[in-house]
Amino acid sequence: MLRTFRIGGIHPPENKLSADKKITVLATPKQVIIPLSQHIGAPAQAVVKKGDPVKVGTLLAKAGGFVSANIHSSVSGKVNKIDNAIDSSGYKRPAIYIDVEGDEWEETIDRSDALVKECTLSSKEIVDKIAAAGIVGLGGATFPTQVKLMPPPGNKAEIIIINAVECEPYLTSDHSLMLEKSEQILVGVTLLMKAVHVNKAIIGIENNKPDAIALMQKQAVSYPGIEIMPLKVQYPQGGEKQLIDAVIRRQVKSGALPISAGAVVQNVGTAYAVYEAVQKNKPLFERVVTVTGKAVSNPSNFLVRMGTPISTLIEAAGGIPENTGKIIGGGPMMGKALISAEVPVTKGSSGVLLLTQEESVRKPMHDCIRCAKCVNVCPMGLNPTLLMNATEFKEWELAEKNYITDCIECGSCSYTCPANRPLLDYIRSGKGKVMGIIRARKS
Amino acid sequence: MILIAVISLGAIGAIGAVFLYAASKKFEVYEDPRIAQVQEVLPGANCGGCGYPGCGGFAAACVKADSLDGLLCPVGGAEVMGKVATILGKEAASAEPMIAVVRCNGTCEARPRTNRYDGVQSCSIASTLYGGETGCTFGCLGYGDCVSVCNFDAIHINPATGLAEVDEEKCTSCGACVKACPKNIIELRKKGPKSRRIFVSCVNKDKGGVAKKACANACIGCSKCQKECPFEAITIENNVAYIDYTKCRLCRKCVAVCPTGAIHELNFPPRKVEPKEAPASTPKVKEETNLK
Numbered sequence: 001m002l003r004t005f006r007i008g009g010i011h012p013p014e015n016k017l018s019a020d021k022k023i024t025v026l027a028t029p030k031q032v033i034i035p036l037s038q039h040i041g042a043p044a045q046a047v048v049k050k051g052d053p054v055k056v057g058t059l060l061a062k063a064g065g066f067v068s069a070n071i072h073s074s075v076s077g078k079v080n081k082i083d084n085a086i087d088s089s090g091y092k093r094p095a096i097y098i099d100v101e102g103d104e105w106e107e108t109i110d111r112s113d114a115l116v117k118e119c120t121l122s123s124k125e126i127v128d129k130i131a132a133a134g135i136v137g138l139g140g141a142t143f144p145t146q147v148k149l150m151p152p153p154g155n156k157a158e159i160i161i162i163n164a165v166e167c168e169p170y171l172t173s174d175h176s177l178m179l180e181k182s183e184q185i186l187v188g189v190t191l192l193m194k195a196v197h198v199n200k201a202i203i204g205i206e207n208n209k210p211d212a213i214a215l216m217q218k219q220a221v222s223y224p225g226i227e228i229m230p231l232k233v234q235y236p237q238g239g240e241k242q243l244i245d246a247v248i249r250r251q252v253k254s255g256a257l258p259i260s261a262g263a264v265v266q267n268v269g270t271a272y273a274v275y276e277a278v279q280k281n282k283p284l285f286e287r288v289v290t291v292t293g294k295a296v297s298n299p300s301n302f303l304v305r306m307g308t309p310i311s312t313l314i315e316a317a318g319g320i321p322e323n324t325g326k327i328i329g330g331g332p333m334m335g336k337a338l339i340s341a342e343v344p345v346t347k348g349s350s351g352v353l354l355l356t357q358e359e360s361v362r363k364p365m366h367d368c369i370r371c372a373k374c375v376n377v378c379p380m381g382l383n384p385t386l387l388m389n390a391t392e393f394k395e396w397e398l399a400e401k402n403y404i405t406d407c408i409e410c411g412s413c414s415y416t417c418p419a420n421r422p423l424l425d426y427i428r429s430g431k432g433k434v435m436g437i438i439r440a441r442k443s
Numbered sequence: 444m445i446l447i448a449v450i451s452l453g454a455i456g457a458i459g460a461v462f463l464y465a466a467s468k469k470f471e472v473y474e475d476p477r478i479a480q481v482q483e484v485l486p487g488a489n490c491g492g493c494g495y496p497g498c499g500g501f502a503a504a505c506v507k508a509d510s511l512d513g514l515l516c517p518v519g520g521a522e523v524m525g526k527v528a529t530i531l532g533k534e535a536a537s538a539e540p541m542i543a544v545v546r547c548n549g550t551c552e553a554r555p556r557t558n559r560y561d562g563v564q565s566c567s568i569a570s571t572l573y574g575g576e577t578g579c580t581f582g583c584l585g586y587g588d589c590v591s592v593c594n595f596d597a598i599h600i601n602p603a604t605g606l607a608e609v610d611e612e613k614c615t616s617c618g619a620c621v622k623a624c625p626k627n628i629i630e631l632r633k634k635g636p637k638s639r640r641i642f643v644s645c646v647n648k649d650k651g652g653v654a655k656k657a658c659a660n661a662c663i664g665c666s667k668c669q670k671e672c673p674f675e676a677i678t679i680e681n682n683v684a685y686i687d688y689t690k691c692r693l694c695r696k697c698v699a700v701c702p703t704g705a706i707h708e709l710n711f712p713p714r715k716v717e718p719k720e721a722p723a724s725t726p727k728v729k730e731e732t733n734l735k
Contacts, residue, residue, distance in 0.1 A: 090573020092574070336572070339574075426563065
């Protein structure tokens, strides 16, 4: 019997159309747009100015605070301008435009394919290198990785959990990465273990990826302390708290950090980025992005430089199909409709999903029939219908008392609602409001 | 038999009366009778525009306060505050009548759509998701959060322009719409003599070119109005002009020089002489259709 998390969850159609596709390296575009906010936390501060020449891997912007991340150039060329650009947030935010000339890399980057296993660095040096490389959580939440590796005083990490579940339907970027870079990932996990002084790591993989599980299990034999754990397919298993529950059967208290349960959770893509940063001196400036959709002629996994417009990726996958209704940045569950195909790929872009007109239509909403399906599927054990009503009637105290701030915005409630109620839309808005109230109260 | 019943009931009644009398003395809560009097003259809308929880809360605050400075019922205005002052024997603070002003004139024609939103029809929810259906991420979304919070039926979305419009007759300047607007477009401004007022009907902070591309009526921050203003009432910050209504003397010079028609004048008589010849579709025509 395979494990999964114990509260709620759903199983939407998997639709992993690009699962058997190898990673294709996408050519660099003519111009890249590199937003200064590609992570949770303070925006990075630009250190280049208009006209500056840059190489692949040159530092473009320094972390703007403790929770923030460095940003590096993904191409070589000249800085065209620093101006606002629409990014996947749907708002205009500052970004660095770079005109591409050639493909010249910083000399410090080791571009060979050779696997480097040995690492003599201390844990502090590893964390510093990760911070310098601007690595953030590549599962989509984009939380700066070095912050997670520095547990607040009083907390002790006991285990590293690697999130390789890829529970979002359609997406296969982590899957393809595991098939092609399994050893590098395992070295990356070893480095993460060293960074937080633990000797145990578990890689959780959902069992709809049997080839990845088999390969990783075979390779993991030569890496002491790393265990591969196949998990039952269940959405949202990729949620940090859900994964901790599934893998080590511990629950994280409301409002607490995962470290309070002794776990540090990192995405499998992040582990690969850590390997490249520490062993190859390569900052985070490219990532694997899945381009997919039922009408897409050639669903693919691309290795893409940050800042490449989404339209370039779609072109490479066969262009925008005629009856496309929406282009989603991310997966179908937690992704967000993009307002333009010129939005750039950022550190958090795990996929691009093209939905057909029929798939993208919102069905008309009906009255709540109090069936409690949303309550049953909520992986955080919340009462979504109550939270939606509390938000609608601006009952912020009621919402706070019912733990609205614990919502992980997975969308299981909206997915399952037979009355098509937009539960998450309301809860997300109410959560923001309540968090603002709590912040105001504290200050 | 009757006698026993009368005596026993009478006794119970007497004991009860004594108990109730004692309780009413012991647990008496003194309420200033003036609170009720003040509440009587207040409008009773319980809109919260004064900053207190309803008219009762405001009445209590008026009675408790030493002077009426800073206490104002925006709905009742000077008239009601005068009555309150008479009841309490205090000096009423002089209050300038205010009105809600919607600072966006990005009509459907001026601001072409670049995408379509089919989510929940609520400004606060849409704005947590993205900037809006047009190239301007600052403008009115038009889903009517302001309409639903207005207790006085004084603000509506005009289907022709897609913008919120204030009904001058009904607006009580309670400020509920100001708080409800997630884009901070609505502002309480001085109503002005004969309801005449001038304001910049745009909050777009983008650079001129970008703003203009997204909306033909946008303020482009060109600072022509600032140079023209004889009273230094206009400031330009973040590529958008703002007219300080405490300094503005309603000379209308800024309106004439604005190249995009972003500065609106309301309720003025028509000008005697047009200083410059204007093209057929002057922004002025739009104003009148946009904002009553």
